[in-house]
Amino acid sequence: MIRQSTADTTTQALPMRLFRSADDRRQAKALQGELDLIEAMLVENLGFASAVADAPARYLAEAGGKRIRPMLTVLTSQLGDGPNELVRRAAVAVEMTHLASLYHDDVMDDATLRRGVPASQVVWSNSVAILAGDLLFARASSLVAGMGEDAILLQARTFERLCLGQLHETVGPQPEDEHIAHYIQVLADKTGALISTAARMGVMFGGGSAEHADAVTEYGERIGVAFQLIDDVIDLSPKKDRTGKRAGTDLRAGVATLPLLLLRNRAAAGDTEAQALLTRIDAGVKAIAEGADLSVMDPEVDALYTHEVTRETEATAKRWADDAVAALDVLPKSSVKRGLERMAESIVSREG
CATH class of the missing domain: 1.10.600.10 (Farnesyl Diphosphate Synthase)
Known part of the structure; x- marks a missing residue:
């Protein structure tokens, strides 16, 4: 059945x-x-x-x-x-x-x-x-x-x-x-x-038309990237806990998302605050891999969520969504175009 x-x-x-x-x-x-x-x-x-x-x-x-x-x-x-x-x-x-x-x-x-x-x-x-x-x-x-x-x-x-x-x-x-x-x-x-x-x-x-097919193809690829970048932010969000999912699932598993990659770049460039947080994150990931409770990284998840690199990730997602909308310039004004624009907007404004 x-x-x-x-x-x-x-x-x-x-x-x-x-x-x-x-x-x-x-x-x-x-x-x-x-x-x-x-x-x-x-x-x-x-x-x-x-x-x-x-x-x-x-x-x-x-x-x-x-x-x-x-x-x-x-x-x-x-x-x-x-x-x-x-x-x-x-x-x-x-x-x-x-x-x-x-x-x-x-x-x-x-x-x-x-x-x-x-x-x-x-x-x-x-x-x-x-x-x-x-x-x-x-x-x-x-x-x-x-x-x-x-x-x-x-x-x-x-x-x-x-x-x-x-x-x-x-x-x-x-x-x-x-x-x-x-x-x-x-x-x-x-x-x-x-x-x-x-x-x-x-x-x-x-x-x-072929022209419209090419336009929405570029649009689709760009909103796909924007969607995943916002997912990187949502993964760290404390609001995720309300859905029964622990915030920072990717971070605790050692998965490289854009906020973490941006943090690593800042650390490599000599940012001491980034270096300190990265050291704590790496230690937490290692501890969890060795059997520690997931909660051991709660402070690091919160710290990365409030860090500038996460705001930079949000801004990057917004740029990809804006570029997606720009690809629609060749489309005539219509409810279809407005719907596609709204879809791009809704993707980057998601909270979960």
């Missing part, structure tokens, strides 16, 4: 947030109707000819999610003739690709939670989680296969970038790499690539 996806309620408010005028809100209702159709298609396509496969394959979709990528596909399709069966199919394929990547990410990161529920490998095993992700990648490819050569090539290149981003994150920067540039490229590949594909497919299959 398939339980109702919490995404049914999670996505309800999203379109309305992107539109403010009365005319635009009528379009928001139509957008919501399309998202409901896409959600039903997603659930249908998460069924496999095996009861053993169905439960893990549906697990993360049923846990919820904002469905930002399908919403972007539907929205950009309105730069042409609007949603149709191919647009909906593209939206499902993109969301399924995103879900597949989450299974693999959680295994590689040894995550315990995803979307408020135990991560899939905690419920089953690493092997089952990896195979569930593989099944979703395969099904997404099957959906795209009948949509033409351009769609197949775009899906393949996007998958390649997802893999490269994960590989570069796993291996880390090489001696010749500038660490922050390397980090931003990882974000662009792991997050920006799929969001830009979601936007581009909407224009492609909605009958829009």
Whole structure:
């Protein structure tokens, strides 16, 4: 039996947030109707000819999610003739690709939670989680296969970038790499690539122009980077504790996010305050790795959150979002353009 996806309620408010005028809100209702159709298609396509496969394959979709990528596909399709069966199919394929990547990410990161529920490998095993992700990648490819050569090539290149981003994150920067540039490229590949594909497919299959497709592709990549940079800030925020998640999860695990990379740069440049905080952070990460309680780093998480490098991270995210909006200059004034602008704004104003 398939339980109702919490995404049914999670996505309800999203379109309305992107539109403010009365005319635009009528379009928001139509957008919501399309998202409901896409959600039903997603659930249908998460069924496999095996009861053993169905439960893990549906697990993360049923846990919820904002469905930002399908919403972007539907929205950009309105730069042409609007949603149709191919647009909906593209939206499902993109969301399924995103879900597949989450299974693999959680295994590689040894995550315990995803979307408020135990991560899939905690419920089953690493092997089952990896195979569930593989099944979703395969099904997404099957959906795209009948949509033409351009769609197949775009899906393949996007998958390649997802893999490269994960590989570069796993291996880390090489001696010749500038660490922050390397980090931003990882974000662009792991997050920006799929969001830009979601936007581009909407224009492609909605009958829009090549000029508009190029514009929303650049927009999608940039808001993807902005999204992840704001996540770096949210991870440190004390407000995260209110959701039941401990602030500073990445920092305690020794994961390099932009605030930490900026702190390391300041320390290397001779900033004694940065050096002292970095020494404490490194000691805390080592202690936790050796079995100390996570709370041992509470003071360091607070200190990094209030440090100038975190404000610098927020400003960097804002610049990426501003550049995303600037990429839309070629689009005509419309509710679609206003919705895309509002999406960029909402991404950098998130608090959780």
